[in-house]
Amino acid sequence: ARALATDPRLILLDEPFAGVDPIAVIDIQKIIRFLKERNIGVLITDHNVRETLGICDRATIITEGRVLASGEPRDIIANEQVRRVYLGEHFRL
Incomplete structure (x- = not known):
């Protein structure tokens, strides 16, 4: 939430899917979709390719x-x- 206070054009998410349960993965993906809908670029670095490729363009x-x-x-x-x-x-x- 703090990162959004500055009205960013881009947010970096470093390993957002690391060590989280499947429900949290869905929640994180919803947040990423929300950011994309508001034209906020999202750069993700992650080893969990299934979760990452499922959400990225x-x-x-x-x-x-x-x-x-x-x-x-x-x-x-x-x-x-x-x-x-x-x-x-x-x-x-």
Whole structure:
């Protein structure tokens, strides 16, 4: 709430889905949608790709300090190299 008091154009969420239960994940996703509806950019860094890709418009996968892929979630999930290096072949959203 404090971050919204300054009427920001962008908010950084660092690992918002780390260590939270499934109900809290849904609550966090609702908050992110609320921010997006108000044209507040949301930058998320997180290892929980299922939760993150489910809410974002664009994603970037970084491995070993380099950008492996960047684009819409469906393109990231379909990227063969991303599946091989990061997601695994059985990953589903």
